[in-house]
Amino acid sequence: xxxxxxxxxxxxxxxxxxxxxxxxxxxxxxxxxxxxxxxxxxxxxxxxxxxxxxxxxxxxxxxxxxxxxxxxxxxxxxxxxxxxxxxxxxxxxxxxxxxxxxxxxxxxxxxxxxxxxxxxxxxxxxxxxxxxxxxxxxxxxxxxxxxxxxxxxxxxxxxxxxxxxxxxxxxxxxxxxxxxxxxxxxxxxxxxxxxxxxxxxxxxxxxxxxxxxxxxxxxxxxxxxxxxxxxxxxxxxxxxxxxxxxxxxxxxxxxxxxxxxxxxxxxxxxxxxxxxxxxxxxxxxxxxxxxxxxxxxxxxxxxxxxxxxxxxxxxxxxxxxxxxxxxxxxxxxxxxxxxxxxxxxxxxxxxxxxxxxxxxxxxxxxxxxxxxxxxxxxxxxxxxxxxxxxxxxxxxxxxxxxxxxxxxxxxxxxxxxxxxxxxxxxxxxxxxxxxxxxxxxxxxxxxxxxxxxxxxxxxxx
Ligand SMILES: *Cc1c(COP(=O)(O)O)cnc(C)c1O
Numbered sequence: 401x402x403x404x405x406x407x408x409x410x411x412x413x414x415x416x417x418x419x420x421x422x423x424x425x426x427x428x429x430x431x432x433x434x435x436x437x438x439x440x441x442x443x444x445x446x447x448x449x450x451x452x453x454x455x456x457x458x459x460x461x462x463x464x465x466x467x468x469x470x471x472x473x474x475x476x477x478x479x480x481x482x483x484x485x486x487x488x489x490x491x492x493x494x495x496x497x498x499x500x501x502x503x504x505x506x507x508x509x510x511x512x513x514x515x516x517x518x519x520x521x522x523x524x525x526x527x528x529x530x531x532x533x534x535x536x537x538x539x540x541x542x543x544x545x546x547x548x549x550x551x552x553x554x555x556x557x558x559x560x561x562x563x564x565x566x567x568x569x570x571x572x573x574x575x576x577x578x579x580x581x582x583x584x585x586x587x588x589x590x591x592x593x594x595x596x597x598x599x600x601x602x603x604x605x606x607x608x609x610x611x612x613x614x615x616x617x618x619x620x621x622x623x624x625x626x627x628x629x630x631x632x633x634x635x636x637x638x639x640x641x642x643x644x645x646x647x648x649x650x651x652x653x654x655x656x657x658x659x660x661x662x663x664x665x666x667x668x669x670x671x672x673x674x675x676x677x678x679x680x681x682x683x684x685x686x687x688x689x690x691x692x693x694x695x696x697x698x699x700x701x702x703x704x705x706x707x708x709x710x711x712x713x714x715x716x717x718x719x720x721x722x723x724x725x726x727x728x729x730x731x732x733x734x735x736x737x738x739x740x741x742x743x744x745x746x747x748x749x750x751x752x753x754x755x756x757x758x759x760x761x762x763x764x765x766x767x768x769x770x771x772x773x774x775x776x777x778x779x780x781x782x783x784x785x786x787x788x789x790x791x792x793x794x795x796x797x798x799x800x801x802x803x804x805x806x807x808x809x810x811x812x813x814x815x816x817x818x819x820x821x822x823x824x825x826x827x828x829x830x831x832x833x834x835x836x837x838x839x840x841x842x843x844x845x846x847x848x849x850x851x852x853x854x855x856x857x858x859x860x861x
Pocket of ligand 1: 506507508539540617650651652653654655656657705706784785807808
C-alpha cells in the first residue's frame with residue numbers, strides 16, 4: 401500500500417514511513433492511493449482482534465507484527481469484554497454501538513491503543529525515542545496518556561487548559577503517576593494550547609533534536625483503527641451481507657465519520673452516514689449548502705469534544721470530491737486561508753452521492769434526547785451520543801437499521817446528566833474515587849519557551 405498527499409506534491413510513502421510523521425511535507429494529509437475491497441463473507445463472525453487484523457492488514461502491509469499488536473490493543477481486559485465494541489439494541493432496527501468501554505470511557509481509546517502499540521513497535525526497531533507533544537480539551541489527552549503510559553521509548557507532554565476541563569477529565573489525566581507522562585496545565589484556553597504546540601513545532605531544529613511527534617486525529621493509523629468498528633457494528637446489526645445499514649456519528653474533526661466513509665469505500669453496504677454536529681456546525685452547513693466556512697470563534701457547549709472551528713480530517717474527503725486533484729486541494733486551502741471559506745456547491749451531486757447527510761443539535765435538544773432515551777429504553781447516554789441519536793432519528797428510514805455510535809460514557813459528563821435526569825450518572829467499577837487520587841501536573845503560562853524548557857528538562861536531546 402502506498403500513501404499519497406492530499407496536496408499532491410509529496411512522494412508516495414509506505415505506512416511505516418507515515419506513521420510517525422503527521423502532516424506530509426507539502427502540508428497535506430496522507431491517504432491510501434487506492435482503497436482495498438473487503439471480503440464481507442470472510443469477515444462476518446470473526447472476533448474483534450481477528451476482524452481488526454483482516455481489515456487493517458492491507459493498510460499496514462509493512463507491519464508484520466500487526467496480529468500481536470492488535471491482540472494487545474484490543475484485549476478483553478482493556479475493553480471490559482471480548483466484544484470490545486458491543487452492539488446494544490434499543491428497539492428493533494435501532495442500535496447503539498458501544499465504543500466507550502476502554503480505559504478512559506470514550507471512543508478515542510479504540511484508535512489510541514492501537515497507535516501506542518504501533519509506535520512502540522516502530523521505535524523498538526531502531527532503538528529510537530519519541531516525545532509526543534499534544535493539546536487537549538479533554539478526551540484526546542486522557543486517551544493518549546492512558547494508551548502510551550509505560551510504553552518504551554515514548555514520553556507524552558500534554559497541554560490542557562488550566563481549570564477549564566471537567567473535574568472528572570482533569571482527574572483522569574492528572575492522576576497518572578507514570579514517569580513517561582507529563583501534564584502541563586496552561587493558564588489559557590484550548591486554542592492557546594494548540595497555538596503552543598504549533599509554536600514548538602515551528603522550531604524545526606528543536607523538533608528534530610528532541611524527536612517531537614504528535615497523536616492528533618489526522619494520523620492515518622487512527623482513522624484506519626476506527627474503520628474496524630463500522631464492520632463490527634454492521635455485522636452485529638444484520639444477518640446478511642446484502643442488507644444496508646445507516647450510521648449516526650457525533651462529529652467534530654471529521655475523523656470518526658470519515659472512517660465510516662472509508663469502510664463504505666471498502667464495500668461495506670452503508671446507506672447513510674449521518675453526520676451530527678452541535679452548535680459548532682461547520683460540517684452541517686457544508687453538507688446542507690456545499691459551503692465550507694471555518695468559524696472564528698468556537699462556542700463552548702455541553703458536548704465539548706465536538707467544539708471545533710475547522711474539521712482537520714475534512715481535507716481527505718475534499719480530495720476525493722475534487723477527483724483526487726492535489727493542485728485543486730491546494731487552491732481551495734489557499735482560499736480558505738485568505739477568505740476563511742470555500743464553496744463546492746457546484747459539486748452538489750457528488751456530495752449527495754457520497755452517502756453523507758447531516759444535522760445539528762442544541763443543548764436543549766441533547767437534554768431532551770437524554771431524557772427520551774432514558775424514558776423509552778432505560779439507557780443513559782452522554783451528551784455527544786445524544787447529539788448523534790437526535791440527528792440519526794431525523795434521518796432514519798423504515799426498514800434500514802440505524803446504528804448510533806456511542807462516543808463517550810455519561811460518567812464523564814455528570815453536570816449535563818444531572819441537568820437532564822436530576823441524578824448522577826453511574827460510574828463503571830474502578831472509577832469511584834477518581835477525583836480523590838493524588839494529581840500530578842505543572843501549571844505554566846501561555847509561553848512556548850516554558851513548554852520547551854519543560855521538554856528539555858525531561859527529554860534532553
Ligand atoms: C472526539 C470526540 C468526538 C468527535 O469525533 P471526531 O472524530 O473528531 O469527529 C465526538 N464525541 C466524543 C465523546 C469525542 O471524544
